[in-house]
Amino acid sequence: MRRRPASTTDRQWGMPTSLGSRIPLASLIHMLAVAEYLSFHRAAKALGVSQPSVSARIRTLEEDLGVRLFERNTRGVRLTEAGRLFVERVSVGVDQLDHAVKTAGMAASGECGRLRIGIHALIPRSFLAELIARYREAHPGIEVEITEGTARDAIMQLRADRLDVAFVAGSPELPDCHTRPIWTEPLVAVLPQDHRLAAGQSAITWSDLTGETFLVRQGGTGPQVHDHIVLRLAGRWPAPSILRFDVGRGTLLSMVGQGFGITIVGSATSLLPTTGIVFLPFADEPEPVPFSAVWSPFNRNATLRNMLTLAGKMNRPGDSPQLAQQQ
Template identity: 80%
Template sequence: MVDRQWGVPTLLGLRIPLISLIQTLAVAEYLNFRHAAKALGVSQSSVSARVKALEEDLGVLLFERHARGVRLTEAGRNFVERIGSGVDQIDHAVKTAGMVAQGECGRLRIGIHALIPRSFLAELIERYREDHPGIDVEMMEGTARDALMKLRANQLDIVFVAGTPELPDCHSRRIWTEPLVAALPDRHRLAGQTAVTWADLAGETFLVRHGGTGPQVYDHIVLRLAGRWPAPSILRFGVERCTLLSMVGQGFGTTIVAAASSLLPTPGVVFLPIADEPEPVAFSAVWSPYNRCAMLRNLLTLAGEMGRPCDSAQRALQK
């Protein structure tokens, strides 16, 4: 609307009640005040009064009244076409906002170290997607350090890392555990044993990755074999997990992995428990204390409901 005195647009659109637009759309659909009022569950006088008030505010006649009902004017037809899409968008925005608030719509960004079929993390994400089909799950694989940097930069919503980090600026929760196992070539001198010790592994050539949990594996090997003789050799490679295990199968060396890696079909590799490893490897979820979205809360709740998460990996080792 243009102000007749000053010739400039006014903010009329900011003070038109939404209910007036909805009732106007209903009248335009039924071309009858009584039928529109019945469909909306309100009185005919209320609809008539609101439409008339809207026409007066606009300074435009939207409907031509006659005995059997009404007919849209050309201005009214143009107004209804334009306002109809706007009301639909508002309705969609309201419904979407409610779904987001309940954690049933939106995008959840997850940082992972790996996604191994039949592992606890894979089953957790699969269950979550089944329970919440309206959520778009995005995943990024990388080192714990990179994932935490992205979490702090609000580029990720939650990160799953090995260990139990205590970070002053983040919340964390221990989610599941897995035994630590040695991956050896099937022709290795130790391959026929039911288990190995760290003393057995002294002097071995270990293969670790630059990415994923590689840095943590490197530190763990150094810690466990410190002071033992002969000293181990640790080689780092910029490869994926499957490639590293394939290199083990080809005799390049050995490595240590969490038990879920034994679920990967890798020809030429045997996985043996480490008998003197004091405790299983813990895996934790880390998230920002400022992230209170229902999507994240639902994922953490589901993780807590999934029971004994290390059983599948342990069963695979026992076969």
């Protein structure tokens, strides 16, 4: 039976096809085994198939290619020059295919790839810093990308598929996103060290802060802090003054120390090295501030799933002394 030439046209679709796309992978694997063992018998034994099956595949492959790959004699087989060149190139392709299969499997299990995280801040020794550190240690093949910004910015980037997960203050209700509370932090007031309320008090109340000047950031959790201050001091007189600054967290704390005003933060901020300020917990805050993970319901990234699983395990009481103090 006459074989079709290597380059032909598929009669059904009228599209040009290549011979390579029609050669079964099994035939190439059989060919590589024969080239390795230089014996049909030993190649068949290594593959766990019958010798006639190997011989038939090699014969069909040679007929398809139109070249002889092996010279057969009573002492066994050896590669022809055409066969040697063919084996070299096929070996590279099969190795690449094997690598691609392994890489795909690792990506499916979340062992390689990337994870894009949106955060409000990354404070050393905080729950979030510990979570990311443990994740990177457990999944060294994952490239972790971190973007800092406001909760609003993070949600917009999630919707545009530029982030896999965002960690935001509060428990947002978003109809097009999944959310899950991950950890909590008590709310604390930050006062200058020489403030009238800084000495001799173990806690503070909102009524103590009536008429104070509050400093909040434009970025990070600044907008949420602003709204929280307005809510807690609504109806009190004199009304609070709230000043917004486009500065980082460290600069804002330094401004508090220099007497520009006071601010409120989650307790993790007290882990930062600071001078000239004091942190006082609120005695009349009804509950700690929750921090939530937010992600798209359409995101099937295994790296995201592994991050959420780890966060759930770390949130168990007693998992870490430092984390337990924050919670």
